[in-house]
Amino acid sequence: MAFEGLAGRLQNVFSKLRGKGKLTEDDVNEALREVRLALLEADVNFKVVKEFIAKVKERAIGQEVLQSFTPAMVVVDIVNKELTELMGGTQSKLARSNRPPTVIMMVGLQGAGKTTASGKLAKMLLQQNHRPLLAAGDIYRPAAIKQLQVLGEQIKAPVFSMGDQISPVEIAKNALQHAKDNGNDYLIVDTAGRLHIDEALMDELKQIVEAIKPDEILLVVDAMTGQEAVNVAESFHKLLELTGVVMTKLDSDTRGGAAISVKAVTGLPIKFAGVGEKMDALEPFHPDRMASRILGMGDMLTLIEKAQAGIDADKAKEMERKMRTAEFTFDDFLDQMEQVKKLGPLDQILDMLPGAGKMKGMKDIKVDDKQMARVAAIVKSMTKEERQNPDMLSPSRRKRLAAGSGNSIQDVNRFIKQFDDMRKMMKQFSSMMGPKGPKGMKG
Numbered sequence: 001m002a003f004e005g006l007a008g009r010l011q012n013v014f015s016k017l018r019g020k021g022k023l024t025e026d027d028v029n030e031a032l033r034e035v036r037l038a039l040l041e042a043d044v045n046f047k048v049v050k051e052f053i054a055k056v057k058e059r060a061i062g063q064e065v066l067q068s069f070t071p072a073m074v075v076v077d078i079v080n081k082e083l084t085e086l087m088g089g090t091q092s093k094l095a096r097s098n099r100p101p102t103v104i105m106m107v108g109l110q111g112a113g114k115t116t117a118s119g120k121l122a123k124m125l126l127q128q129n130h131r132p133l134l135a136a137g138d139i140y141r142p143a144a145i146k147q148l149q150v151l152g153e154q155i156k157a158p159v160f161s162m163g164d165q166i167s168p169v170e171i172a173k174n175a176l177q178h179a180k181d182n183g184n185d186y187l188i189v190d191t192a193g194r195l196h197i198d199e200a201l202m203d204e205l206k207q208i209v210e211a212i213k214p215d216e217i218l219l220v221v222d223a224m225t226g227q228e229a230v231n232v233a234e235s236f237h238k239l240l241e242l243t244g245v246v247m248t249k250l251d252s253d254t255r256g257g258a259a260i261s262v263k264a265v266t267g268l269p270i271k272f273a274g275v276g277e278k279m280d281a282l283e284p285f286h287p288d289r290m291a292s293r294i295l296g297m298g299d300m301l302t303l304i305e306k307a308q309a310g311i312d313a314d315k316a317k318e319m320e321r322k323m324r325t326a327e328f329t330f331d332d333f334l335d336q337m338e339q340v341k342k343l344g345p346l347d348q349i350l351d352m353l354p355g356a357g358k359m360k361g362m363k364d365i366k367v368d369d370k371q372m373a374r375v376a377a378i379v380k381s382m383t384k385e386e387r388q389n390p391d392m393l394s395p396s397r398r399k400r401l402a403a404g405s406g407n408s409i410q411d412v413n414r415f416i417k418q419f420d421d422m423r424k425m426m427k428q429f430s431s432m433m434g435p436k437g438p439k440g441m442k443g
């Protein structure tokens with residue numbers, strides 16, 4: 001996913017720091033120089049980097065780090081917190097009008113992923129038991145209307161369209177009326193994009209805004225375009241009062257700088273991130289979780305929420321606690337594996353696991369049904385005690401598991417090693433990050 005390079009570099013900087021024990025001011029300065037370079041290389045806006053480093057430095061050179069027993073961890077924590085702040089601090093949620101429908105207008109350049117994001121958003125709302133209506137307002141791009149209709153059919157959301165011979169302003173007005181008449185509580189209006197920002201486009205968008213007074217104007221930008229995405233956001237925001245950004249294609253190997261800078265440069269929060277072409281590849285954007293992913297600390301909450309969509313948050317938190325405290329057992333693993341099929345591509349899942357970037361070999365596992373069945377067979381061949389205590393799996397027990405599950409000893413060993421690595425990684429992070437942040441850290 002995006003940030004892979006950045007995450008790798010930052011993790012290197014911090015592991016060097018950790019190797020040092022007590023830190024001097026020079027150590028911190030040197031580390032921050034490297035952080036600065038890493039951010040610039042990830043295409044984070046120059047000014048944003050400068051301010052960010054200044055802030056981190058001010059806190060890091062202060063008492064908290066140099067006097068701490070675990071200074072490197074305190075530095076990581078400071079970077080984590082500042083990175084979270086940089087991306088907006090807390091999650092910025094979708095507006096909800098108390099006079100439905102809540103009107104959401106999607107704007108952006110051609111190819112940014114507007115139509116796709118409209119469909120994804122409708123799907124997300126449907127899953128939350130809302131009744132969204134999609135409106136096809138892009139009358140210029142050939143096949144845009146058809147594309148939305150196909151998406152609508154796929155996700156089972158109604159699509160309002162009047163063909164391509166009527167002005168988008170009229171379409172939007174009629175769509176709003178249609179939503180009111182039909183009890184739709186959300187209206188998502190897909191609008192036309194252009195290759196570049198031009199006056200005619202902006203005028204038309206302004207007229208639509210005037211006509212339907214949207215509660216949200218979401219700008220869809222393509223993370224792969226890097227700083228250009230931030231420039232586009234600035235330009236659009238000057239002309240239309242945007243309320244937020246949908247950052248698409250964060251699944252691609254973009255350097256991720258746009259996602260880190262857009263809030264700081266424009267003041268606009270990222271509300272959603274697009275992480276794939278499929279209709280369920282949209283995530284609410286949580287700055288804290290994203291920071292955690294960038295720093296290689298994983299994003300268990302998103303992972304677990306995805307896995308257990310529909311199950312309450314308390315349960316997700318409990319599973320996260322288990323993972324962090326390394327109480328995670330083979331039974332939990334089996335449980336989670338049942339959910340894996342719902343999660344989507346494995347590389348996305350891996351991005352959310354702590355330290356996964358470093359776990360070579362993990363990348364090669366393919367979650368296909370056959371593989372899952374084999375692993376499940378191994379776990380199912382274990383006794384109750386073995387499932388709860390992975391450490392008791394002696395060679396003779398492994399041999400039994402191999403025979404019982406129809407796998408080779410090597411397969412069993414490989415699986416247990418992977419499971420072990422995962423737990424170790426979790427343990428490592430849990431000792432680094434107590435419930436209130438790193439040890440030795442106040443407040």
Ligand code: GDP
Pocket residue numbers: 108109110111112113114115116117193220248249250251252273274275276277281
């Ligand atoms: P629009 O012109 O802004 O409406 O763009 P589209 O919605 O047609 O999207 C353009 C292309 O980007 C399509 O091929 C989409 O499948 C693809 N796309 C959109 N969002 C994402 C995303 O989050 N990740 C990836 N990998 N592709 C995306």
